[in-house]
Amino acid sequence: MLRTILLGPPGAGKGTQAVKIVEKYGIPHISTGDIFRENIKNGTELGKKAQEYMNRGELVPDELVVEIATDRLLKDDCKEGFLLDGFPRTVFQAEKLDEFLQAHGQKLDVVIDIEVEKQELLTRLTGRRVCRKCGASYHIVNIPPKKEGICDICGGELFQRDDDTVETVENRIEVYKAQTMPLVDYYKKAGNLAEIDGSGDLDRVFADIVKALGE
Ligand code: ADP
Ligand code: ADP
Ligand code: ZN
Numbered sequence: 522m523l524r525t526i527l528l529g530p531p532g533a534g535k536g537t538q539a540v541k542i543v544e545k546y547g548i549p550h551i552s553t554g555d556i557f558r559e560n561i562k563n564g565t566e567l568g569k570k571a572q573e574y575m576n577r578g579e580l581v582p583d584e585l586v587v588e589i590a591t592d593r594l595l596k597d598d599c600k601e602g603f604l605l606d607g608f609p610r611t612v613f614q615a616e617k618l619d620e621f622l623q624a625h626g627q628k629l630d631v632v633i634d635i636e637v638e639k640q641e642l643l644t645r646l647t648g649r650r651v652c653r654k655c656g657a658s659y660h661i662v663n664i665p666p667k668k669e670g671i672c673d674i675c676g677g678e679l680f681q682r683d684d685d686t687v688e689t690v691e692n693r694i695e696v697y698k699a700q701t702m703p704l705v706d707y708y709k710k711a712g713n714l715a716e717i718d719g720s721g722d723l724d725r726v727f728a729d730i731v732k733a734l735g736e
Contacts, residue, residue: 523548523602524627525734526609528704529635530697531690532642532649533719534726536658538635539606541727546734549598552606555656556589557581575684578692580610580700587617594621610701615708631734632708635719635726639694646690650679664723 523546527535536552543550557575560568567585574581590608593599609615622628637645648661650670654677659666666672670679684693708714715733719726 523604523631523734524622524629525603526605526629526632526708527607527635528632528701528708529719530637530642530701531693532646533635533637534645534723535606535635536656537664537723538727538730539604540657542730542734543604545731546602546604548602548604549596550604550606551590551593551599551608553581553586553590553608553610554606556593576689578684578689578696580696583611583613583617586610587614590614590618591621609704612703612707615704629711629713632711632714633717633730633733634705634708634714635717635730637719641720642694643687643690646685646693647687649682649685651682652677653680654678 525542527539527542529535539550539552542548557568557571561572561575562568567589570585571581580586586608590605594603605618609618645660645663648663650659650661650666651657652659652672652675655672655675657672657674658664659672659679666679671677672679684690705714715730717726717729717733
């Protein structure tokens with residue numbers, strides 16, 4: 522049983538570490554960004570609403586996000602725990618999550634905050650490539666696929682996200698500072714924050730996360 526959150530700026534490595542965490546602990550990976558991208562791909566109403574915000578590098582309005590996140594947390598596979606990646610991103614969302622957990626007699630075990638300096642975030646995000654089929658994340662220099670443009674895991678085509686352009690990335694980092702960074706203090710006060718240095722080798726970062734989560 523493990524209930525945890527991945528906090529950190531865009532490009533910190535949340536998605537990359539999430540894949541390793543859910544494999545080790547056997548819990549579902551819940552990424553609100555992935556849910557929105559899936560809805561955009563399928564042309565749903567939710568996708569249409571979310572897309573305009575995402576393309577500008579802004580946050581999708583709280584009411585929309587809270588609803589999709591709590592709906593997801595109600596599914597059976599979350600009974601034994603979950604890893605939230607990219608949610609909550611505002612104090613309002615964190616408060617709503619607390620209310621939800623309280624109403625269901627649940628508590629967060631640990632909140633993992635992955636920190637990386639801005640210059641490195643820019644390099645990581647503008648070089649990020651994602652698999653169209655399975656969502657796996659690569660980097661053209663840091664973590665290249667074996668065959669250029671092709672996913673190692675499923676053979677799917679790699680592409681660059683619309684919001685990983687230089688201009689949008691700058692804005693997303695500013696939005697993070699203004700709206701999401703207050704959550705670091707929020708969870709520090711709650712007493713369950715683990716601060717992880719996200720720079721450097723991804724296996725070292727993972728080892729630090731496992732230390733914080735417990736074996
Ligand atoms: P990153 O990999 O940069 O951390 P995500 O895939 O988590 O990005 O999110 C991409 C975009 O989806 C965000 O820039 C935002 O527009 C939207 N989004 C995802 N999660 C949330 C959330 N919890 N609140 C508001 N917007 C969100
Ligand atoms: P987030 O979900 O926080 O936005 P990602 O996990 O998608 O971040 O990582 C952003 C980019 O940085 C991707 O291209 C990924 O391959 C790369 N990356 C992730 N972790 C590391 C690391 N430890 N060192 C170098 N590059 C990394
Ligand atoms: Zn793939």
